[in-house]
Amino acid sequence: MGRQSISLTEPVARLVDALHKLPGIGPKSAQRLAYYLLQADKEQVKALSEAITMVKEKVSLCSVCFNIADSEKCEVCRDPQRDASMICVVEKPMDVLPIERTKVYKGLYHVLHGTIAPTEGIGPDQLRVRELLARLRDGTVKEVMLATNPNVEGEATAMYLQKQIGAMGVRVTRLARGLPFGADLEYTDDVTLTGAIQRREQIS
């Protein structure tokens, strides 16, 4: 009896540990999820673990824009209808979705995978900045729309990119200031975001 309980709790502890490592999951939530999975039926748990494995095996980053993609290039980069003269720069893949939902933006994207965060030791070299600048060299792109979040790090990133890109002679615009300072694009509603895209301001 005693023996069995030891061998039982070991895998549970491992699961709690693994869940705790996920963003936004504290120790209590991790325990709650672990016990939920322990009681859930086998099919459901199997589907979840397969989905997790698939995401790592089948999904990668687009070789052009670094958005999430199911092949070498993402859906947007593959679509010949998209306007290749325009690139919208976002912080993370999650920020592409709300902009796509507005349906007013027809250009391409570039995902930085973060922002300049000096205190965390993250500068341009830790982001996909070099790759962005390389995409601008052949002259196809006429406008870069900076859609980093309206907070201190997002602004610093935008100001830095503005100087780098402006020096290359490409038009740089910034989402209009209708977005409240400190907000997160991921959580911005369609109406606000549509207005911010339409009223974007030229900054360089």
Next chain:
Amino acid sequence: MSSSKTYRTEGVVLRRSDSGEADRIITFLTPDKGKIHAVARGVRKPKSKLYGLVELFTHSSLMLAQGHSLDIVAQGETIHTFLPLKSDLQRSACAFYVAELVNRFTLEHEENRALFDLLIHTLEQLCCEKNVSLLLRHFEVNLLQCLGYRPNLHRCVECNALLQPVTNAFSPAGGGILCPGCVKTDQMARPISVDAIKVLRVLQGFDFATASRVRIKQGLAQEVEQVLRSYIEFLLEHKVQSAAWLDTLKGGDLASPSPSYPVTSAS
């Protein structure tokens, strides 16, 4: 809500990190409670009334509710947004540096009124000062003072002899200067010029308005910066992360100088 205790304070945001779905954990420096952490619930959603209050470098009056593990930001009002620190690349880099130093040097719940005043004053000056790098040096010297690490710049920290106008050495471990005769007592001590000691004394002894009247050549400014950084990193036993970003911007990576912004900081 009514059963939980609330209290008032004010604070400057030193750091914030995402937590859960839309929360943020905020690190404030307060005048009466030292450094505190509190959670701002739902702040990443645009409708939140808190986002302005808990943005980096912002100074606000706050009402906090005592929580189980973390206190909760209930409400508040912005006192100072320090807008130029958010809309000018160079100034924002300096503010990151200042906030990182204050954060790293402080422990939770250790009241330090002088440090709070220094932080507010420095952020105010950073909004409009032209010579931001000298301002950072002045901040560093005063920060060390507030924390009880004021370097001894007049006598040898080993033999107590008055320093002569010759090349001496700065000893981070000794917390000051070593005379040529005592240099060997600290392997980490690095030579320091007569002029660099003079600059440090001015920074230590005068307010910034007075100190900034002294003309300092590029090479000397760099020496002073190096001395202070080595001392700070020795005390922290850690690199100052945001110094790299300041160096990147200084490195002439940017073609145009940062534009000047109006002094007024909207609230």
